Amino acid sequence: MKLFLTVTLCFLIQICFATTFYISPAGSDQNGNGSSSNPWRSLFKATSVVTEPGSIIHVMAGTYTEISRSLLSPGVSIEGDGISSVIQSTLTEEFVAIIIARSAEGTDGNQHIANIKLDGNKRTTSWGIEIRGRKNFSIHDCMIVDFEDRGVLWGGRDDNEELPPAIYATGNSFYNNIVNNCAKYTDYGRGCLNIGGQEGMLIYHNIITQTGRTKGTNGWPIKYYNGGFLKGCKIYDNTIIKEPYDDISWDFAIELFNEFGLEIYKNRIIGCIDLNHQNKGEYPYGAYIHDNIIGPETPHTALENGITLEFETNDVIVENNILKNLGTIINFTPRDYNLISNLTINNNICENIGIANKKYD
Secondary structure, X not given: OHHHHHHHHHHHHHHHOOOEEEEOOOOOOOOOOOOOOOOEOOHHHHHHHOXXXXXXXXXXXXXXXXXXXXXXXXXXXXXXXXXXXXXXXXXXOOOOEEEEEEEEEEEEEEEEEEOOEEEOOOOOOOEEEEEEEEEXXXXXXXXXXXXXXXXXXXXXXXXXXXOOOOOOEEOOEEEOOEEEOOOEEOOOEOEEEEEEOEEOOEEEOOEEEEOOOOOOOEOEEEEEOOOOOEEOOEEEOOEEEEOOOOOOOOXXXXXEEEEEOEEEEOXXXXXEEEEEEEOOOOOOOOEEEEOOEEOOOOOOOOOOEEEEEEEEXXXXXXXXXXXXXXXXXXXXXXXXXXXXXXXXXXXXXEEOOOOOOOOOO
């Protein structure tokens, strides 16, 4: 009984002493102490000092221009006052994020980033947030706009290899966010949200849009990372919009690789769902695509695909969707020796299928 009381008391003390630290545009990194009455000035300063799990860095309203990367420790969360808490940076180095949360695979983050706006400063900054190796991490109620290369990069591995992690990241979620104009296309498409090595990740109630760049330079709203390797992940109740096919970059709104038990449902998608290497593994299906509205509001003059299933396609279900104003409803692109098996296409509504004012010789 004494041991139980001691452990419980220590737990309660830890909760009671979970501390909130503050930053303000009027604060001071030299003379501040992180209190609400004497805040620091930069997120970099706060993340350098605040490393105790359970701590919160509160971003008070205003605009912050960071000059260095902020390394976020496991267990430390960032919260703001909404879109009035704006973080941008002078960072211009390629593949460098403003906020970096990187650890060995399977590290328990037990943390969140919420209620802030991350601004890529007219696309001069490459990435917004980089997370690697951490589980139990959420990003919610944020606005992420105008990054040059990627908005959020979220890998289960702690490196850049296109391989499954030894330990999949679990308990991660991305919801209630607005992400706009954060992905470019050159020789391949990057993503506003890039995910890989995740098990059970939830992506919901977001608005993710990539339409704002010149012809041939728009990336994808959602893109795989680390070769994909996604188990039991769900993408639902989102609005996902990609620039129409422009004869240079593909019309992919979602492009994922190596999916097991993926579920995509109740989304409004303008652009193509492109899936590669679908297998059910330990799940009831490889991919289950249902109850979505897919396709532009009016037909386009270039070929628009609704769903593209590449390489092997095993145990995929496509049902109860509305596919409209598309040139091709479902497109299969297997390679040599790839197998298509156990495919169910059921109860979909296909409206106004074709290409607008397109003349072929």
